[in-house]
Amino acid sequence: MSILTTIELLPLVGVLALIFTPKAQSKLIKQLAVAVSLITLAISVVMALRFKSGTTGFQFVESHPWISSFGINYAVGVDGIALVLILLTTILVPIVLVAGWNESEGGRFSVKTFYILILISETMMVGVFAATDVFLFYVIFEAMLIPVYLLIGGYGRGDRAAAALKFLLYSLFGGLLMLAALIGTYIIATNQIGGTFDLTKLATLTIDKPTQNWLFLGFFIAFAIKAPLWPLHTWLPKAAKSATPGTSILLLGVMDKVGTYGMIRFCMTLFPDATKTFTPAIITLSVISVLYGAFLAIGQKDINSLIAFTSISHFGVITLGIFAMTSQGLSGATFYMLNHGFSTAALFMTAGWMVYRRKSSQIEDFGGLQRVTPVLAWSFFIAGLSALALPGLSSFISEFLVLVGTFTRYPVAAILSTFAIILAALYVLIAVQKSLHGEVKPGNESLTDLGLREKIAIAPVIAIIVLLGFYPKPVLDIINPASGVVMQHAGAVDPVAKAGK
């Protein structure tokens, strides 16, 4: 059993342990879950250290027959792109558990169920990034919906059932299209090289253009729903508004990355010609997403919807970088997936604490928090700065890489997207001013500042945001070879500087 499978299975072992823990022992359950997620984190760090960053191709590969009559294998392996996303997952899960110590209480289901669901999600998130068998990927991609559906519907706020249902239906619709495209690809493979779902083998198929276009769309729409691209985004704000902060972090921070990850891993690798055909349209949609999400974020009154719309804008940037087909764009987009995970986590966490204390998620209800809860206010402020991509923080590097990479090929798209940095300043600073500055609003006078547990949860996230902003090299070194392979496969070459020496 490879180290990768160990990371996948560990949370499940935790689930087993939780099942046999008495329901009433909620503190023990929480500690157990945190311990399991920490061990998983430790092992994934070991894996990252053992990862050979200079080389291309998948590492830690493992393959066992699963449904051999259809050529389906349990096949896993990671390259640089998958590795950073798996690390993102294993880092965020313990943070989510520590940050949201109390959010499992008062739900429709028990505390125990909450932690079981989170750990199951962790297994699936790691599995979905590790899968190199397309069918395995699809199965986890769909199965992941179930724990999230239960987490939103069971522990959320407000109109949680409707939000969960909307999320589920949207995602199932996308999954259905993907399944159809998947079967189509399988049939073509059967005719050419024998039935298989192995990613590297499928990448060698020669598919005629019209078919490729249809198959590409099947995959792409599923991914565009997941990593919401305008106009398929409307489930996200509703889900973020209703979900608990922890669920939102996992949903927007990690699971939605499966969408952008899938675009790189499957759309571009399996259908390079179709990718070229659809690139102009996708670039257009991305630019619309960037600006549209930013404008809508400015207009939000609910703090969680605001964060959701900023994410739509940022997902636009990521998609833009992916389909710009330059090494800066692709590496920048991948790095942005990581950074966006941390930056969103910081935002949802701090916003969640604000909401938990104030018992309201309306930005209007806050005000003057800087005086009452300085540490919380600072954390929220830094998270906001990360969302507006301030130089010196990690998101700046990725955003700038995407823009500069896009500019060399699609200058107009890059120029339009650059205007989003003004809008980003507006949506962040308006929210900061309304919630943190000004006189202390009635009802906020006696709010308590962050406790030790909350400080422990936020500190690593902020540390990572700052550190990667100053020294992104270790991560970029992991990502670069992998994105080089994707570029090569898609047949793209960086444009050459016009007036270089």
Next chain:
Amino acid sequence: MTTSTHLVYLIALPLVSAAILLLLGRIADKWGHILATLVSASAFAIGVSEFFAMKSRHGDARAATQTIFSWISVGSFKVDAALLLDQLSISFVLLITGVGTLIHIYSIAYMSHDRDRRRFFAYLNLFIAAMLLLVLGNSYLNLYVGWEGVGLASYLLIGFWNQKPAYATAAKKAFVANRVGDVGLSLAIMIAFAQFGTVTFAGVKAGAPHASSAALTAIGAMLLLAAAGKSAQFPLQSWLGDAMAGPTPVSALIHAATMVTAGVYLITRSNFIFDASSTARLLVVIVGAITLLFGAIVGTAKDDIKKALAASTMSQIGYMILATGLGPVGYAFAIMHLLTHGFFKAGMFLGAGSVMHGMDDEVNMRKYGGLAKFMPITTITFGLGYLAIIGVPPFAGFYSKDKIIETAFNAGGTKGILLGGAALLGAAITAFYMTRVVVLTFAGSKRWDEKAHPHESPVLMWLPMAILAIGSVASGFLLASGSAMVNWLAPVVNASGVEGGKELMKPIVVSLLALGVVVVGVAFAVIKYRTVPSVAPEDVSIFTKAARKDLYQDSLNEALLMRPGQKLTSGLVYTDDTLVDGAVRSVGFTLATVSGWVRKLQNGYVRTYALVMLIGLLALIATIWMVTL
């Protein structure tokens, strides 16, 4: 090029100090200000030693570089975290750390009653670090980090008392206006990378001769936009007046002496771009000329002493930008004016702070009057700065400003006469509004309430003012004697071998003209403000009304950008819910309706179901039969 190993400490020291002060919190309250001041002073010491080390080297070896680590490297996009200390950056380093340290000292006393003094000093250190990075970075991207860093520090310091909603709004406005400029800087970097494949100053300089003029003009225009945002130049100037919400030392350091001059630095640093594009230079001089007049006119009508000084800053930076647009001859004069301006304007801001300190934070000059008696030192230091800014020989401003006016006249043709005329007119208005400030504040009869007890400020406050006053007196002469500044900067700005344009007038004529208009301006102000009503009169000309309202720039921004933006936002929020999500919901609604109809078929009778099944089966068999027939 010399390789250095300790340039990084210039930035690291204040950065670490800021982090310590912010992270330790209240524990550091007792000694935070001392640490911050010491750190700033030691940065100044490093700067001074670097300066002398540089003087001892010759030729190309004068510039020193340090590569700290490889920062970003993706494909051909390679950016090192690397520093470059050349003749231009060292001038800034000395100004930033020197004036910065003085203002740290001043702030110890000025902020002594504030419960958040430690936080204030942390922000000051953060600012020093970011500003040093801005002038030391060896590539546009490194500069960008410092560029936004000072923007952040400025935001934090303007909003230092952000419990007052107006101050918080001012901070936000400053940041957003700067971000508009940042779009320019971002795009300039992107164009530079697409054109040259590198973003270091050296690389872009090497590639510039091979680039198309359209590309160079585009980069130049974008850099100008960036400079306009940071340096409060037309049309992005409206934030500077509101930025006076910050504590006065901040206004002196950030919004007078250093950060707002970053635009001048950017253009001077990018001289190779502007030298190659006359269109870009033309844009620069237009922006400079408009702003120098704009700021001067606004300055004549402000009653708030800090806002009057802010308008003056805007106008003086207009002079500098104008000078940078005049080609290789202008850069040195721009930087010279920048340095002298750093002395006299910071000194005057500190003087204003000293007056406010003695007058219970009153800022309305109409409530001052006759303060010379009560604040002799402040009056003298402020007065020296005043003489410097209006350009009386032999004070600093005389040397630097006259050179700019002269160079503007020599730009040639109608352009030269227009620019020179604008600069000359600006000098006259400057003399008028600065005299107004001095007369309203220090001369005349007292107009303050009985409650106010004006008194001289403590030594920690007047000492920095005195040192800056000395600078206002002497710096101009020192920098101009033997063309010291011009020769010093020549290797950086490529000025060697450039002949000044044909002289329109002899320098002495220009100086006499300038002096003449200054005398007129001063005389006009003295006569006009012999008596001052303590409440601003309402029956004033439309010009005064316009100047009081910043020539309606705010209203214009509001009408052209803010209101439509808000409409667009609320429109989009509505559209998102009704149209985009509505489309999704209507799919669900349609399905529900259709299934409502189909549901009627399910009548509950087993026999009907059996019949339907049978019919279906028969239909299926029939179909298959027909197909296979």
Next chain:
Amino acid sequence: MDISNYLFLSAILFTIGAVGVVVRRNAIVVFMCIELMLNATNLAFVTFARINGNLDGQVASFFTMVVAACEVVVGLAIIVTMFRSRRSASVDDASLLKR
């Protein structure tokens, strides 16, 4: 005798059964009609086994018989409980699912 006559018989029996299921109201009769249909298919199976000369169809008919036996057990039980609760064995009365 032509072996295909068995198939015709099977078809006739099946049709009688199907019509019975659709038109009769008494659950017991419906039930018997279902059994009739099952046996009609059994007959077809056995016939085909004979035609093809192998045992596959006979095996299938055994399965059908087993299933039919199970069905009788469950089905009769349902009918009896239905009769107990509402004193009627009419299938039209058992349209509770609609409500």
